Amino acid sequence: MCGITGIFDTRDRRDIDGAVLQRMNDSQFHRGPDEGSVHVEPGLGFGHRRLSIIDIATGQQPLFNEDGSVVVVFNGEIYNYQQLIPELQAGGHVFRTKSDTEVIVHAWEQWGEACVERFRGMFAFALWDRHRQTLFLARDRLGVKPLHYALLDDGRLLFGSELKSLLAYTDGRGGLRRDLDPLAIEEYFALGYVAEPRTVFRQALKLPPAHTLAIRRGQPLPAPKAYWDVRFTLDNPIGLDDACAELQQRLAESVRLRMISEVPLGAFLSGGVDSSAVVATMAGLSREPVNTCSIAFDDPTYNESEFAQMVANRYRTHHRVETVRSDDFDLIDTLATLYDEPYADSSAMPTYRVCQLARKHVTVALSGDGGDESFAGYRRYRLHLMEERMRAALPLAIRQPVFGLLGRVYPKADWAPRVLRAKTTFEGMARTSVEAYFHSVSILRGPMRERLFSPRFKALLGGYDALQVFERHAARHADLSGTDDPLALVQYLDLKTYLVGDINTKVDRASMAHSLEVREPLMDHPLVEWLATLPMSLKVRGSEGKLLLKKAMEPLLPAEVLYRPKMGFAVPLDRWFRGPLKQRVKDAVLGERLAATGWFDRKYLEHLVSAHQNGTRDYSSPLWSLLMFEAFLRQVVDGRKAAAPQVHEEATPA
Template identity: 80%
Template structure:
């Protein structure tokens, strides 16, 4: 696991300023504190920060092929590299290391752009082929690892694992993209391929960018997609057995390391399943890490302890105070662009705990998307059944009217909170799902934004992100469609972003067995009835794990990794919220309606409404403006042993 960065002159062979490249590389020191190296040649500069995991002795980067004509910087893990080495050796390639990185340069030589199709893992890499005068970037199928890039006005391409490395160059404009702001306030993150800055982009999941020097800028090219065929005739019992085999294989692949390795254990189904599988294939007790909260409403540590006891793991627990809100500015600097998932706080803390014990941790991330675990899936399917019972010509006007006139009753018992359901019933499937996952829904954003900002949007709505992906989904199955949307949006923009930044802030590698692309592909062949059955989500995973986990782990209500925002904003953070939301920095943008900002604060703090998610989104946006836009992102400390490779 590492940090990569660099520059590529797309038009010629201008000299690369070593001090600039060094600064870009130093900004990501936290991603790789063990070693740092640079490679410079005319028109190209590559930087690498190394967190040593595999082939510690000889796996340094940038790494070259036999004659030095191909060089790569790589972040991630190629889990099937050991099986690819003999295949490449049979094709005549000579290996000088035992690292997965060297597989990339030889695979490029033999298979060109299609090399990525042979890799099973999480990866982002940039490669230069001097003989072909070709620069090549790639990102893994589910975007576990990040890749940012920008092309400056003079034709210089910048890239990096984090946006801060591009900002450290000094030439990237900090002009904010209004369309990215719209996406952020709808979704809580800026969706791929956009970034918060107009000039910078994210390489989308499962895409490559291949640029021959001197040619016009190419478009990123997709090399993979998941297809929900739902046509596997397998029975439930056979599916459970095959799932256990596939989970075991996925976990086993992710246990290769030359450093201490463990797992996150929350006590939920996904992380517990991963730990159970690890225990079954490990010769030593598994190291597990959990955090508890001093507020019982958010504390799952007892469930984690149950799993730890069953499998006799080396279990480490730390309790986090429920008023752990001193990370706001730290998170703003860490994420480089606005990011509004408040579970970033406990995620940061559990990574901090894990790094005290291990260098690599396996997680249960990705299970909800592929197995059908989110509560919103069950609600959406219920609405879909109601939507299909009425023709759109009747349904839209009837429920549209009910949605407008029915009061929003956050204070009422759940059965009386029908406004959201009515609004959803008036929409198409994609519109309704976007509406259900939005932090500030369309009517709220309409009130939030000023006329000036709406003019800059020119009619753009973040729903277009979902519509673009839905057009590629290839399925009309109600569950499969929203699973596909989440795999393309929420998993990438929220979950993987959160875990990558939080873990790498502590120089911790996190591996994701439930996001193995072969497992995801197989699950997509199974009928939706094996994922959500009645009111039970993750049906297949739970049934498959019944021999390995107790029912009170498998079938208890999902808690999630939450923090008590509503209470914070009426108590210890009351003044901070007022200062941020109603203060000069947001006002200076001219993008927001001051009267609506005041309404959000006053209504929440009086107890009339729960606007905690909206206020957190505004709080983090204000922190981003202060920490990133107004001030330079502070680089990490420089590693004194850095070397230059020429």
Template identity: 60%
Template sequence: MCGIAGIFDLYERRPIDADILSRMNDIQSHRGPDDRGIHIESGIGFAHRRLSIIDLSFGHQPLSNEDGTVWVIFNGEIYNFKALMDDLSRRGHIFRTRCDTEVIVHAWEEWGEKCVHRFRGMFAFAIWDRKQETVFLARDRLGIKPLYYGLLPDKRLVFGSELKALLVHPDLPRHLDPLAVEDYFAFGYIPDPRTIFSSVHKLAPGHTLTLCRGSVIPEPRQYWDAIFEPRALELEETIEKTLVEKIREAVDIRLIADVPLGAFLSGGVDSSAVVAMMAQLSDKPVHTCSIGFSDPAFDESNYAQQVAHRYGTDHYHAQVNQDDFGLVDRLAGIYDEPYADSSAIPTYRVCELARQQVKVALSGDGGDELFAGYRRYRWHLHEQRIRDLLPLSLRRPLFGRLGRIYPKLDWAPRVFRAKTTFQALARDTVEAYFHSVAIISEGLRNSFFSEDMRRDLQGYSALEVLKEHACHGPKHPLLQVQYLDMKTYLPGDILTKVDRASMAHGLEVRVPLLDHPLVEWVGTLDPSLKYQSGEGKYIFKRALRPYLSDEILYRPKMGFAVPLAAWFRGPLRERVRTVVTGRNLTETGFFEMKSLQRLVDQHLSGLRDYSAPIWSLLMFEAFLRQTLKGESAITHESESPFRKVV
């Protein structure tokens, strides 16, 4: 895995500032501690940091074709590079290395922009074609690898793997985008292609951008999308067999490495499935890694140990104190943009632990989106059955009024409150799903945004992100929310979290369940094979019964979690008061500070649980202080967070 950065003069061939490009490169040294390289021509500069995984002796980047007219910088892995290399060699291309990077150069020469259709893997890369005076940017289909780009006032374009690389350039405008602020406080992250800065964009998953000197920046072009087109039902036994074969093959092609390789093992279904396949494909014990927590309510390490014992893995386990809040401030420097998924803390720790043993780790990320594993899907489908009984024109006034009377269903029976809400029934399908995934409700967001902020939004709501994607996706209620998650939550939250946490430690993470041929095949399955009788991942779990116990397959989902509410009423109490009502948030003009004060008071008194909004505000303030103002982090971290190692 690597970090890339570049500067391209869109209209002239002005000299590239080598010092700025070098600093853009080196600020991403954590992504590639093994090697660095820079290539500069008139009006174009490429920079690269390398984490050596394959062909350790060669593969230095930037890398060119034979005559130096095509150059590439690349972050990721092309898993089918050997087959492509053979194909391109037969077509007359000459290779100097045995690494996947050189395949991209010759694939561009052979197929141009369509080369991305040939690649199976995770990638973000940039190509400079001197003859065409063109820069070509591409990002993989699911958004596993990141790519940011922004236009400077003097018509130069800067790009990089992380936002911090672009922020090195002194001419990059740093105006905060109010729409991105609204998105952040709704989702807890900023969905592609928007970033916190109005001058910078993320290249969206499955998109390319072709920049020709002398032309304006075009809209990115989509080359792939997740398609959900269920085919006729087959025998479940046949589907189960095919599914296991496809997962095994997706794992197998991700075992290619010239460095130590292992896997995350949480004890959940997805990571356990990956480890089970790895164990069958390896003639040596698989290296597995997990972390546990001192609080049993958050600890699932016992399940990881069960899987490790069954498959005889070389299992490495550490326990982290549940009060591991030393990372609260450091996260802002890792993620660059405001990012409010608190599971970034344990994710950072498990990557830290894994890197002590291996340089590449496989994970089970993507299984919930692919096979409908989230609990919220269950509630959404339950509510949808009720919504289908009445038209929206009747539901909206009826349940809307009930929702206003009992906005939290405080007087409703607990069993009903757990399954549905009046607010959800008063909305259409996409609005209802937005209501369920928003970390801060629209009403609460509006209450703590200032009048100036609401005016700047001009009626915009983060709901529009989901509505725009829904226009292009399936209409079946389950497939629709799966599609929405694959366009937003998966790349914006899950994959961003893992990329930044792993790269902070120079660890490459591969995600076999997001192998795009597997994703495309699963898209042809009938929804009933994903969710049946109240059970998500129905066919996935049935297919894995020969490999995992029922205790692993059918236990309640836990996931990484941290006790935010207790932290904010305990060891972080004073910090919450100081930060949430302090100078940095006040100076933005985004917030109604009296509302923030009430929010803090009600949480600290125990009247309400506002841990999600408070965490979001803490992370936003840390972004303002560190990324925008360049101030130092406030750290409370001890020398080692790990209590014991097994």
């Protein structure tokens, strides 16, 4: 696991300032504290920070081919590199190291842009081919590893693992413009993150997962090109028993590949089904006890540590537990600088803490991330299927006016038993499937964002709605799958949005802040592809989600772990905002920094604060998103103001 960055002159071979490149590289020191190197040649500069995991002795980067004409900087792991080396050697390629990085340069020579189709792993890399005068950027299929880039006004292209490396670029002629993208901010307040391919800055982009970008010097910047997608066919005739046996084999293979390491290795163990399945599989493959780490909470409402301990006891793991106090909210400003753009998943705090704990004992940790998306574990999936059955009973032309009216007039009742909380159901019934699912996962739903934003900001949006992110992916799913199965649709949407923009972003930044590599066996792309062929009946049955994984793990895990209600990695925001953070929330949401943007309706901000703090409504999630946005403005935008060039007034906070 590493950090990469670089500068490429798309027009000519102008000199690259080595000091600027070094500053960009040093901004990501946390991603690779073991070694740091840069390579500069006319019109090109590559920087690399190394966290040594595989081939510690000879795996330094930037890494070159035999004649020095191809050079790569790489972040991630190619898990099947040992299988690719003999094939490439048979093609005449000579290896000087035993690293997975060297596989990339030779695979490029052998297969060109199609090399990424041969890689199994998590990766983001930049490769320069001097003979072809081509810069090639690539990102893994499920977006585990990040890659940002920006084309400057003078024709120089910047790239980096984190936005902070792009922000560190300034050479006296300017740098990345800091004007914020209103469309990205609309996405943030809807989803809690800025969705691919946008970043919060107008001039910078994220390379989408499963995409490459080949830039030839002297030619215009092309659009990224997709090389993979997941196709939900649901046509596999396999029965439950056979599917359980095959899943056990596939999971064992995925875990085994991710246990290759020359440094101490362990796993996160939350006590949930996914991480417990990974640990149980690791234990079956390891001669030594597995190192496991858990976070306990002093608030029993959020504490799963007893279930993690059950699994640890069963497999006699070297288990470490640290208790996080329920008032552990000191990370707000830290998180703002960590993510470089607004990010509103409050579980980033316990994730940061468990990575901090794990790094005391291991350098690599396996996690259970990705299981809910592929195995259909989220409770919202089952609610969506229930709504879909009701939507199917009436045409949209009837549902829209009838349920739209009911949704508007029925009171919001967060305090009431769930059976009486019908407002959301009525609102969902009045929408299309995609609109309803987007509505259900939004932090601030459409009517709330309509009230939140000022007329000035709405004018900047020009009618844009973050719903368009989901509609774009839904259209792609329809073209690929040929199925109208409602579960397949929402799984695909989450694989393209929530998994990438929220989960993978959270884990990458939190782990890299502590120089910890996290590997995700449940995101192995052959496993994801196979699961996408299985019928819905193997994933959700009645009120039980994640059916196949639970059945497959019954011989290996306690029923108390497999069949208990899902808890999640949550923090008590509602209580914080009425108690110890009451004044901080008020100061941030109603303070000068948000007001200076001119983007928010003051009266609605006052309503959010007062209604939450007097207990009449639970606005903890919207308030957290505002709190983190204000922290982003102070820590990232204002913190870099001295280095910023002139920016566009209409899109920049005042």
